[in-house]
Amino acid sequence: MNHGIILAPMEGLVDAPLRDILTRIGGIDRCVSEFIRVTEGQLNIGSIRRIVPESLQDWKTATGVPVHPQLLGSDPRWLGHNAALLAELGAPAVDLNFGCPAKTVNRHRGGATLLREPDTLYHIVAAVRAALPAQIPVTAKMRLGYSDTSQTLDCASALAAAGAAEIAVHARTKMDGYKPPAHWEWLARVREAVKVPVIANGDVTDVADYQRIRQVSGCQQVMIGRGLVARPDLGRSIQLMQQGAAAQAMTWAELQPWLVDFYSQVRSRVADRHAPGRLKQWLGFLARNYPEAQVLFDQVRRQTCADTLQTRLASEIAAAA
Ligand SMILES: Cc1cc2nc3c(=O)[nH]c(=O)nc-3n(C[C@H](O)[C@H](O)[C@H](O)COP(=O)(O)O)c2cc1C
Numbered sequence: 001m002n003h004g005i006i007l008a009p010m011e012g013l014v015d016a017p018l019r020d021i022l023t024r025i026g027g028i029d030r031c032v033s034e035f036i037r038v039t040e041g042q043l044n045i046g047s048i049r050r051i052v053p054e055s056l057q058d059w060k061t062a063t064g065v066p067v068h069p070q071l072l073g074s075d076p077r078w079l080g081h082n083a084a085l086l087a088e089l090g091a092p093a094v095d096l097n098f099g100c101p102a103k104t105v106n107r108h109r110g111g112a113t114l115l116r117e118p119d120t121l122y123h124i125v126a127a128v129r130a131a132l133p134a135q136i137p138v139t140a141k142m143r144l145g146y147s148d149t150s151q152t153l154d155c156a157s158a159l160a161a162a163g164a165a166e167i168a169v170h171a172r173t174k175m176d177g178y179k180p181p182a183h184w185e186w187l188a189r190v191r192e193a194v195k196v197p198v199i200a201n202g203d204v205t206d207v208a209d210y211q212r213i214r215q216v217s218g219c220q221q222v223m224i225g226r227g228l229v230a231r232p233d234l235g236r237s238i239q240l241m242q243q244g245a246a247a248q249a250m251t252w253a254e255l256q257p258w259l260v261d262f263y264s265q266v267r268s269r270v271a272d273r274h275a276p277g278r279l280k281q282w283l284g285f286l287a288r289n290y291p292e293a294q295v296l297f298d299q300v301r302r303q304t305c306a307d308t309l310q311t312r313l314a315s316e317i318a319a320a321a
Contacts, residue, residue, distance in 0.1 A: 004242075005235045006168070006199060007031040008225030009070045009097070009141070013281065016053045017265035021258050022228055023065040025250070027235025031067045032141070032168075032223075035097045036082075037110070038073035043082045048089065059092050068139070072097040074109035076124045080131030087136045093165075094128060094136065098155070099143040101174045112174035115146045118158040129163035137165035141201075144186050145173045152186060153193045160194040168199035168223050187217035199223050205288075206231065207247070210238050230285040232258065252292040256317045259283075263313060272306040279309060 005027055007019065011034040014022075019031050033052045036043060049055055054067040061067060069091050073079050083094040098121060100111025114120050121140075128138045140159045144152045159167050169190050171182040182202030191198040200219035204210050205227040213222055228234050232255065237247035259279070266278045280300065286293035296316060303309050 004029050004221055005238060006221060006223040007228055007235075008201060008223045009034055009095070010225050010229070011035055011100075013229060014225070015051075015269075017262050017269065018229070018282070019054070019061055019065075019067065020265065021262050022232055022235070023061040023063050025232050025236060025258065026063075027233070027237070027239040028065055028228070031061065031065060032095050033067055033069045035070045035072035035100065037105075038071050038075065038078050038082050039108070040075060040078055042078075043085060045085075045089070048086070055089055055091070059090060066092050068093045068095050070095040070097050070141070071128075072100060072105065072110050074114060074120065074124070076127030079124055080127040083128045083138065084131040087132050091136065093139055094132060095139045095141060095168075096125065096128060096164075097141055098159075099141050099170050099174075101143075101177060106174075112143050112146055115143060115151065115155050115174065118151060118154040121155055122158040122162045125159055125162035125164050138163060139166040139168070140164040141168040141170070143170045143172055143174055144176075144183060147173060147175045149173065149183075149186060152190060156190045156194050156198075160196045164196060166197045166199060166221075167194065168201050170223075171200070171202040184213050184216040187213070187219055191218055197221060201225070203227075204234075206234065207237050207241050210234075211241075226285065229282065230288040232286075252290050253320045255286070255290065256313075256320060260313055260317060263310060267306060267310070273304070275306040276300070276304055276309045279313070 007028050009032040036051055052069050054061055059067050069086050071079055086094050097111055098114050105111040106113040142155055156167055169187055171184050171186050187200045198219050199221040200213050200217040201223035204213055204224045233250040240247040263279050267275045283293045283297040287297055300312055
């Protein structure tokens with residue numbers, strides 16, 4: 001599983017349509033799905049298929065990039081049971097979320113709150129490891145801690161000791177939220193504390209950030225979330241840089257057909273009242289790098305009609321052509 005660039009799991013932001021678009025643009029070696037919440041009981045197969053429709057095509061995007069499902073929960077038995085179910089459905093690996101800062105998730109003892117309990121982390125990963133066939137890896141994603149870094153290394157060691165094959169680390173505590181900077185120097189400390197590969201994550205927004213996070217952390221693999229949403233060709237640019245080739249940044253005109261494709265995929269999946277929000281959300285991220293996305297965003301901000309928005313997008317393209 002030695003892939004270089006991993007598209008981060010992002011619930012409510014990176015779903016199957018965006019995974020499809022971003023992996024077709026290129027430079028992404030693997031995706032992790034949005035979290036699938038496990039409470040008590042077996043997951044509904046329909047919800048697994050809805051969250052990870054790639055599960056119907058051998059857990060790969062259209063361009064063949066593997067998608068690993070992510071589970072979130074705190075009950076070792078039910079997490080194990082549902083991980084085994086994912087394996088039966090052909091999942092190539094199962095990732096566990098120990099980083100989610102959401103209040104409702106944490107109240108139910110899921111996500112980042114477990115970073116205060118390294119023993120619980122150990123029990124969860126061990127139960128999932130035991131429930132999965134030997135050839136299916138269990139991986140974990142953590143933050144540096146809940147309120148501070150006093151237990152970072154204990155948590156990472158517990159995950160590795162219990163059988164996590166890789167650990168992705170978002171270099172912030174739960175209390176840090178998304179406040180910059182991410183503490184990349186901690187990634188090196190985690191890497192030195194465990195024998196399994198550590199995946200560096202947090203605030204990589206361009207090729208220079210990628211080079212720096214690799215250098216500071218010493219990690220081979222880098223997970224990128226918002227940076228890829230805001231700069232869809234970031235993975236491709238990194239790949240070209242690694243091959244010693246110069247990358248031409250994707251222009252707004254080149255990006256537009258992808259926006260149209262994305263929006264039509266979204267419309268085939270969600271109700272009309274939800275579709276405009278999804279497009280505006282992506283435009284909001286793209287505006288960080290494309291002033292034209294901000295202009296379009298401002299123009300369609302109040303547009304709630306899915307059809308009108310589609311027409312508006314088509315005319316934007318016609319105007320740019
Ligand atoms: C909207 C949003 C949703 C997220 N959902 C998940 C999730 O489902 N599972 C998870 O492990 N992390 C989730 N994360 C955290 C990201 O995977 C990642 O760790 C974080 O955004 C930092 O990386 P970045 O700076 O490259 O975006 C989410 C982050 C955002 C902004």
